[in-house]
Amino acid sequence: MFSSDPSKRNSFKRRICDGDLVIVYERHDNMKAIKIKVGLDFQNRYGVFKHSDWIGKPFGSKVFSNKGGFVHLLFPTPELWTLVLSHRTQILYLADISFVISYLEVVPGCVVLESGTGSGSLTTSLARAVAPSGHVYTFDFHEQRAALAREDFIMNGLESFITVSVRDIQGEGFPDEFCRVVDSVFLDLPQPWLALPSAARMLKQDGVLCSFSPCIEQVQRSCETLRHNFTDVRTFEVLLRMYEIREGRMEVGRNGGPMVLKPHKKRQHLSSEGECEDEERPTIMVKPCNEARGHTGYLTFARLACT
Numbered sequence: 073m074f075s076s077d078p079s080k081r082n083s084f085k086r087r088i089c090d091g092d093l094v095i096v097y098e099r100h101d102n103m104k105a106i107k108i109k110v111g112l113d114f115q116n117r118y119g120v121f122k123h124s125d126w127i128g129k130p131f132g133s134k135v136f137s138n139k140g141g142f143v144h145l146l147f148p149t150p151e152l153w154t155l156v157l158s159h160r161t162q163i164l165y166l167a168d169i170s171f172v173i174s175y176l177e178v179v180p181g182c183v184v185l186e187s188g189t190g191s192g193s194l195t196t197s198l199a200r201a202v203a204p205s206g207h208v209y210t211f212d213f214h215e216q217r218a219a220l221a222r223e224d225f226i227m228n229g230l231e232s233f234i235t236v237s238v239r240d241i242q243g244e245g246f247p248d249e250f251c252r253v254v255d256s257v258f259l260d261l262p263q264p265w266l267a268l269p270s271a272a273r274m275l276k277q278d279g280v281l282c283s284f285s286p287c288i289e290q291v292q293r294s295c296e297t298l299r300h301n302f303t304d305v306r307t308f309e310v311l312l313r314m315y316e317i318r319e320g321r322m323e324v325g326r327n328g329g330p331m332v333l334k335p336h337k338k339r340q341h342l343s344s345e346g347e348c349e350d351e352e353r354p355t356i357m358v359k360p361c362n363e364a365r366g367h368t369g370y371l372t373f374a375r376l377a378c379t
């Protein structure tokens with residue numbers, strides 16, 4: 073995903089090599105992360121694809137199966153990784169992640185503390201944001217989750233930007249070695265207020281903290297504690313509305329009912345100028361998706377008060 077070797081930087085020009093992690097994209101809602109290995113096949117409803125046929129192709133290539141079906145081979149960005157990772161916990165999704173990274177003011181060179189690591193969804197994006205000179209120190213008290221997250225970060229080539237440690241942050245706080253050297257702290261913990269005094273000790277003057285909580289009662293309790301050391305306390309809920317875009321032709325419904333969109337039969341030919349002319353121009357319909365992703369949680373941000 074991200075390499076400390078400049079010749080292998082996150083680039084869509086880079087060609088796929090044996091051992092690379094690739095996102096096999098069928099549709100926006102059907103993707104899979106696989107590791108390329110000569111001799112292995114990838115199989116789906118469109119047929120069989122040989123890994124060896126993919127080696128040497130640039131990321132973004134469209135590749136064909138033995139039956140003429142196709143998939144796209146995408147570069148494993150943090151955005152795509154969040155959509156394909158194995159869920160060992162609840163995770164943060166892109167709307168919250170992008171908001172967190174902006175409001176935490178995470179830029180290359182930053183030192184960030186995070187707890188809990190969970191499935192590493194946020195950690196992956198944090199790592200890219202701090203690279204190439206910053207670092208993310210992430211803590212989870214669950215040993216197996218920490219170990220699996222570490223494996224994922226290695227697989228994504230992020231290990232030089234992330235250190236995963238096993239620690240009870242609510243009970244013990246963050247390690248003293250981080251005192252006053254941290255730019256931002258992110259908490260996704262069941263009782264974040266227990267970790268706030270420690271987070272305040274870790275932050276540099278003017279540093280920013282964010283706490284993610286699914287319930288408003290957790291937010292209220294955290295805000296009570298934040299009043300002691302922090303200023304500019306603000307809580308947000310990020311709601312994402314997606315739209316469906318469909319092509320078709322409008323027809324009067326059955327028995328003269330309301331207009332309905334029917335599938336468009338594509339019959340195109342080129343004009344003398346070489347432009348595409350439709351015999352029957354499609355209607356583009358844009359409407360909000362029925363299945364809207366609702367509440368994920370509340371994001372509470374606060375800045376360390378100057379002393």
Ligand SMILES: C[S@@+](CC[C@H](N)C(=O)[O-])C[C@H]1O[C@@H](n2cnc3c(N)ncnc32)[C@H](O)[C@@H]1O
Pocket residue numbers: 161162163164187188189190191192193194195211212213214217239240241242243260261262
């Ligand atoms: C919801 S998950 C975090 C998900 C993560 N933000 C992501 O995007 O993948 C919460 C994590 O906090 C960890 N956790 C809970 N209590 C903890 C504590 N006291 N100290 C450290 N980690 C803790 C859990 O083991 C769990 O993995």
